Amino acid sequence: MTRVIQPKQSIIPVVNAKIQRNDPCWCGSGKKYKKCHLKEDEVKRRFNLSSPNEQTVINRSEEFIQGMRETCQLAKNTLQMVADNIQIGITTNQINTWVHQYTLDHGAIPAPLNYKGFPKSTCTSINEVICHGIPDDTILKEGDIINVDVTCNLNGYFGDTSRTFLMGECSEDAKKICSVSEECLRRGIAAVKPYGRIGDIGAVIQEYAHSMNCSVVEKFVGHGIGKSFHEEPQVPHFGRKGNGPLIVPGMFFTIEPMINLGKKGVHILEDNWTAMTEDGKLSAQFEHTIFVTENGIEVMTE
Numbered sequence: 001m002t003r004v005i006q007p008k009q010s011i012i013p014v015v016n017a018k019i020q021r022n023d024p025c026w027c028g029s030g031k032k033y034k035k036c037h038l039k040e041d042e043v044k045r046r047f048n049l050s051s052p053n054e055q056t057v058i059n060r061s062e063e064f065i066q067g068m069r070e071t072c073q074l075a076k077n078t079l080q081m082v083a084d085n086i087q088i089g090i091t092t093n094q095i096n097t098w099v100h101q102y103t104l105d106h107g108a109i110p111a112p113l114n115y116k117g118f119p120k121s122t123c124t125s126i127n128e129v130i131c132h133g134i135p136d137d138t139i140l141k142e143g144d145i146i147n148v149d150v151t152c153n154l155n156g157y158f159g160d161t162s163r164t165f166l167m168g169e170c171s172e173d174a175k176k177i178c179s180v181s182e183e184c185l186r187r188g189i190a191a192v193k194p195y196g197r198i199g200d201i202g203a204v205i206q207e208y209a210h211s212m213n214c215s216v217v218e219k220f221v222g223h224g225i226g227k228s229f230h231e232e233p234q235v236p237h238f239g240r241k242g243n244g245p246l247i248v249p250g251m252f253f254t255i256e257p258m259i260n261l262g263k264k265g266v267h268i269l270e271d272n273w274t275a276m277t278e279d280g281k282l283s284a285q286f287e288h289t290i291f292v293t294e295n296g297i298e299v300m301t302e
């Protein structure tokens with residue numbers, strides 16, 4: 001005689017009876033569900049997010065957003081002032097003085113000055129310098145390309161933007177690397193969607209840069225920004241669609257692709273700042289600070 005083996009009885013209790021809008025929230029706050037986690041749960045359902053440590057929104061006060069608006073506009077205006085004055089024959093020290101004075105005149109502090117020991121108020125990166133060039137006695141000459149990177153600290157809020165300028169008649173290579181890196185920034189910005197992924201940005205940048213036979217610097221990345229200069233998330237300019245941190249409303253971050261005409265390799269000079277292309281070929285960069293809203297994005301430094 002064989003014994004009948006009884007299937008084990010399910011002991012999983014039924015707990016997923018749907019919580020109603022006016023019920024107390026499941027989190028134990030004592031607030032009604034609709035005043036507490038309802039919206040967040042809806043977003044999570046809509047985007048199939050289950051991971052509890054993925055924040056779906058960063059709540060920013062009006063004061064914070066206004067602070068960011070003002071510092072980003074100042075950074076934009078400072079860079080425009082440089083654009084209006086830059087010319088062949090001046091030194092990068094001259095640009096530094098303009099940026100330094102303009103920033104102080106508008107009640108702000110140039111964020112690079114003394115940042116981790118950086119000795120000047122702006123970064124000036126010529127030709128094969130990728131980023132973090134230190135202003136000095138170098139004279140701008142016809143055919144140079146130069147990135148000027150401005151970061152303001154106004155009332156404790158940081159705004160960060162950069163452009164690469166063409167000095168007079170430039171080579172086809174120089175024109176190309178500037179236009180490719182500007183287009184990389186434009187496409188990167190267009191790829192930012194609330195509830196997308198940070199990897200979506202790098203994916204489109206990398207795809208375009210490679211299609212133009214250029215390379216993407218991986219050693220330096222864009223960054224969250226706000227009441228500090230550099231914060232989470234890191235924003236690589238390479239990657240895969242759907243990878244990386246969730247993009248959520250309330251995020252402020254920069255996109256700042258550094259695009260090389262040759263290979264992506266970086267060499268840092270003895271000054272511990274100046275980042276050059278390893279192969280000595282040209283590099284260019286453009287940067288904006290972005291704000292993610294519920295419906296889209298705002299380019300804060302435009």
Ligand code: MF3
Nearest residue numbers: 112115118123132149151160
């Ligand atoms: N502005 C640069 C960036 O885009 C950082 C410069 S760091 C400094 O992140 F120390 F050189 F200022």
Ligand code: CO
Nearest residue numbers: 160254256287
């Ligand atoms: Co930046």
Ligand code: CO
Nearest residue numbers: 149160161162
């Ligand atoms: Co910058």
